[in-house]
Amino acid sequence: MQKDRANLGISCNTCQYAHLCLAGSPTSEKEKDLLNDLLSKVLILNKGDHIYRENEKMSYLYAVKQGFCKDYCIDENGNEHIYNFYLPGDILSLDSLPYHKYTSSAIALSDAKLCMIPVDKFLDLLPTAPNLMKRFLHIMSYKMQNDRHVHKITNTKKRVAAFLINLLFRLEERKFPPNRITLPVSQFDMSNLLGMAYETVNRILHQFQSKEIIKISHKEIFVLDRKQLEDLASPYHVHGQVELV
């Protein structure tokens, strides 16, 4: 369901994730206003609702305002391949720009609110807002860099550890409770993203638990021994984006 941002009191100026999103440094106050003028609508979703589907005409980029999402494709055998999970402040469909349609589908993992960014107008705005343009480039570049690490790891334990550390970092960056991974993501989704059997993921999580590195309760994972998890994940170093602009 689409709603008016203004009516809901939503604006980049009051958004707690603005610094991670398009309104982050070096975007200027004036550019932020121009951006705000462009973003009139939010998309309000229930868990499981689609944001867009592969091959649909691409009209919007979506910035996560609240909740969690994933993007994925279905292959010719009907199998799902999850590419990424998206947290508040993240932007969806950055990989579809050269096409006029989405190259993957996206779905809400929880109830969610997404700011709708009309892509044509946005691209036209950028030349008049040089710092916003830089911000956008940085976001894309950062995504490239962040996406590549985990997939280079072949060992399953390391891969799971690297995934958890990366997620923890991103959650904490967004001021979620520290040392806690609260994602409405089933182990099934997680194993899909990591490209391994879900039984394997399950076994590894339990192994980590029995070593008292993590504690699993319901849908939450508490990180008890972060140092050890980081060591397990290495070679993998998390690069932050916040202060590095």
Add this chain to the structure above:
Amino acid sequence: MQKDRANLGISCNTCQYAHLCLAGSPTSEKEKDLLNDLLSKVLILNKGDHIYRENEKMSYLYAVKQGFCKDYCIDENGNEHIYNFYLPGDILSLDSLPYHKYTSSAIALSDAKLCMIPVDKFLDLLPTAPNLMKRFLHIMSYKMQNDRHVHKITNTKKRVAAFLINLLFRLEERKFPPNRITLPVSQFDMSNLLGMAYETVNRILHQFQSKEIIKISHKEIFVLDRKQLEDLASPYHVHGQVELV
């Protein structure tokens, strides 16, 4: 060794890879001229020379004019992790923008020529060249999309097949001889990129050869049965970037 582009008669206007690079559609003629003015130098390298190293100050983006390159990191155990191979028309270090330093190292796989793009000046130019800006965004977006597929494939045969098909597509897109993969890449580098043991890659290549899907000779791979290779690679579909702007 750095040389003057003009002295060598190098310009985007005469470059056969311009349409795949920054000068590609929708960049205008006028913008191409502005771009050319910015790119005064080429870097001329011998096989094995470094282009940049991780953590070095980032001053340039590099566009491959001739030859082949790779980028990689060395982890704390001293192991190399190759992220990608770069062909003429490709741009290196797109993943390092938000940092003021390179997040990986890059090296020439053959003798090579690279156009040096002063990154600060380039970013300052973009707002005055809206179509060039779009082109740059498309290149980044395309890279994201292209990088993600192969890594999602777990099965080793499929992964090798997907890698070969992707490479073949990119080479043909650049008018290299059809159905032929000529890269100065050892099976060792290839297996590293794919994240598998080099013996495994070797065995799979031989298996493909005994099925008469490919023919390996010296450093070249001839693709004899492209259809079958594509089928093996599936689920994997190559998206082109050329006409899709």
Add this chain to the structure above:
DNA sequence: CGCCGCGTTGAGATATTTCAAAAACTGTGG
């Protein structure tokens, strides 16, 4: 010629997946 880097091959060790079945949890309706 002989060395060196790269490619080839085999066999055993190991990691991971697959299959199968049980247990725990979730949400729904009575």
Add this chain to the structure above:
DNA sequence: CCACAGTTTTTGAAATATCTCAACGCGGCG
């Protein structure tokens, strides 16, 4: 509040894919 159906998680054991180790071959080059 409980029973039930559906989903997700847990666990074990066997099957398989992949890696590791080790040895050998080949071809180019000084």
